[in-house]
Amino acid sequence: MSNRGSSNHRQSSVSSFRSRFSFTMLSMFACMASLYVAGRLWQDAENRVQLVQELDKRTGQGHSAVSVDETLKIIDCREQQQKLGALQMELEKARQEGFVSNSLAGNGATDGKKKLLAVVGIITTFGRKNNRDAIRKAWMPGGAASKILEEKGIIIRFVVGRSANPGDGLDKDINNENRHQNDFIILDDHVEAAEESTKKVKKFFSHAVEHWNAEFYVKVNDDIYVNIDALGSVLANHLDKPRVYLGCMKSGEVFSQPTQKWYEPEWWKFGDKKSYFRHASGEIYAISQSVAQFISINKSMLRSYAHDDVSAGSWFIGLDVKHVGERKFCCSSWSSGSSLSFSPLLTPQPPRVLVFG
Template sequence: MSAAAVFFSMSSSLLQGGAPLSSYYSSKPVKPSKPFYSFSSTRTPLPLLVFSLLCLFIGLAGTLFAVYSIRRDQPLPVFRCGKSDDTFRAFYSSSDSAKLGDDSNKGLVDRPKLLGFVGIQTGFESGERRAALRSTWFPSDPEGLLRLEQATGLGFRFVIGKSKDAKKMTMLEKEIEQYRDFMLIDVEEEYLKLPYKTLAFFKAALKLFEADYYVKADDDIYLRPGKSQSERSEKMTYIGCMKKGPVITDPKLKWYEKSGHLIGNEYFLHAYGPIYVLSAEVVASLAAARNDSLRMFNNEDVTIGSWMLSMNVHHEDNRAICDPRCTPTSIAVWDIPRCSGLCNPASKLKELHKIRMCSKSPTLPPDDV
């Protein structure tokens, strides 16, 4: 309120008092009018005052108890993964699924039920890798992708975040329109944010798919998806090619760990980053994590390993998912330990696909070899 408004408000209140307007311009004293209320005439008896204070105290105590109860019953805050989308989802409900002669996809539009969901992590600079994958083991058409899912019980999508570059987003939209094989998550595509992308991926995958297992895989490995088995002895399971190693504390080196002082000289047991598997119970626990309660290290595989170390999970070392060559039992083939994935992946993917053991021979369980 302005000074003028305050002034006029005060003037109005004075003019509405007990004295007539003419008294403000008269030299004769004016006898003041009797006030409406007098403290001396309205003294409250002591017993009534004590009773009023007691009622006020009881009321305040009840209000505070109610507020506390409401806050106590509220669920713990959860870190949301943001908006996520499965660009293949509409295909489940289309007439094309009926042409494949399988009615099992009916009713799966909201949250398809799978043995496992595999998210192929990719980026805006990896168009050549995606093209190589679509020319090898990853089907390049929706019908083929659905057939692979029905044959193996595994769903496959390329997982990508977002970019502030409008040109990159436009190119991605064109690729989505052509292939419909992406999962989109609300995370900036940036190397240093890979731990955040991985967490967002698992949360989005749990939201969009009902699976026994959730697999994180990079776009520079050759997968040999076969009929998988769902038998396992432990519900909380973390499967990968386990490793340990010295903590890199030199900022000039590639695998520099900024928070290395919290770890010590050697890393704890954790899986190599190109591919690892989490059971549904583990992913559900990650999805229920409170805001900012999960520590993020520089390296994504170390970050995941630290979360697994803090949870009551079973570490399963499975070398079939980190085989440097195609064998009867190999599931994932990549150049371990020379490269984090395949060296020169775009060309190496095509070379491996020409090998009969890679592309034509079925993947056998270790016991069958």
Template sequence: MPLFSHRHPSSSAIPTTINPKTSKPSKPNFIPPSTRYPLPLLVFSLISLLIGLSGTIFAISAIRRPKPVPVFRCGRSEDTFRAFYSGSGRTRGDDNGALIDRPKLLGFVGIQTGFESGDRRAALRSTWFPSDPDGLLRLEQATGLAFRYVIGRSKDAKKMAQLEKEVDKYRDFMLIDVEEEYLKLPYKTLAFFKAAFKLFEADYYIKADDDIYLRPDRLATLLAKERTHSLTYIGCMKKGPVITDPKMKWYEKSGHLIGNEYFLHAYGPMYVLSAEVVASLASARNNSFQFENVQQ
């Protein structure tokens, strides 16, 4: 018997390899999305784009826009001299050349004038009052005093046009918000002190007429002296009889309340008030003065 039996395994023991046919996978039914967007989304996107463009244009225009020229006003009252220097770009202010909103002064002098006083202003400009803005600035720097012609407004368009030409030429006016009329001089005086106090930080405020010859250096020396009282008045004083006759020019309707004689009051073509006195006037109502040159 042979040691080894060479038997072939049965065909049933041989594993059969099945090679199934590889079938292609079926393609899914794919529907491409629609390229049309909803109308509300389009409208929102368009509005957002317009807002963005508008903001960009505004920012660019704001950067390139020139700075507005400051106008130095107190209500409708205006200092044309400082407005001129702010618009011209010249140095007039602190050490850095910046304009000061309320410059510090030894004194502010308001020359009271009117529409019919052009010849008087011309006479002053040909003598002691500077005739150009640079000269006015040099005088202020030398003495510590600022000078302006003080004038109200008129309903006459021709008068206002003439005044505007003079303002453009000399730039030495303070325009105050009061009607320029002789019978309203007390209200003009009060309006002047109010505007001057808010536009200038001065130790003294001076009211002067436009028919005087002034020495600014002597006035500065007088004001620079030390005084023991902060409530100061420098000028003439007077008192006189109360006119009770209706036929006379200075008839006083309230004469029976005043008496036979006016009380002692400020008077004259020029007088000086300290800052503390003017501060109290600046807080007063417009009807605090009833008569010219009478301080209550």
């Protein structure tokens, strides 16, 4: 028994000695490593000092090294300049998109110009010169009368795109007509095509709100007469509403067969597949400035359906926009003479007053 106890005691002593030895060796290695690292850092610092001194001698400058504080100040200054430049860019973008108050925008109400009541865009295309000439004779004043109308708050322009073959006879005809009449908005980034009518309307609203500061923006087809007096009165009645979508409101059947005239390729998106959501008839409708700004800002994301009036109605679903059904914009009122518009354009029925006043 004593021998076994003695053996255990010796084994324990040996293990204890080995542990102490291992700890001592590790401590020595750690100390040597620390001294080595410290020495290298000191040597690097000495080398940098010698290099700076040598540079001073060769350049003749007393102090070429920049302190840490000075370096931090330079970096901070550069960061502040970058932030300031970014803020200036954001402010300019917000100004262009109409999200800056009049006191900051530097245009519209602050540039000495009276805010317009409406910008009216007459959607037209190639081969419709007879319609345009009839409108000019009927309700769209030209020359001095046009200037008077603009001073009173309404601007009227025909809206057209470009030919699929740039510079061809179609483009030249429009350019010549505009040179004589000076009453077009020519969308250089839009190619005229029947299936692109929705994109054309979207680009008109975007262009108009970017170039004119108005209460309302109005889309009109080029085959109707418009009573400018009545139009101005109707719009003025809604100046107190911040977001307005004004027109002859309807729903209508969704046509799902390709052989049908008003076929809608994406008919399956419209709920029960039988009727559209509420939207204004495409002959004539108006939107307020903030709504036009929404279109301008989000034009690349707004969906284009087969028909421009349905598409316009879809853009305002989910928005806090007041849908106003106005009987004077409806076909049913034309025969009674109480409307502000008449269709078709070449009807013998005479137009109303030509100048809003």
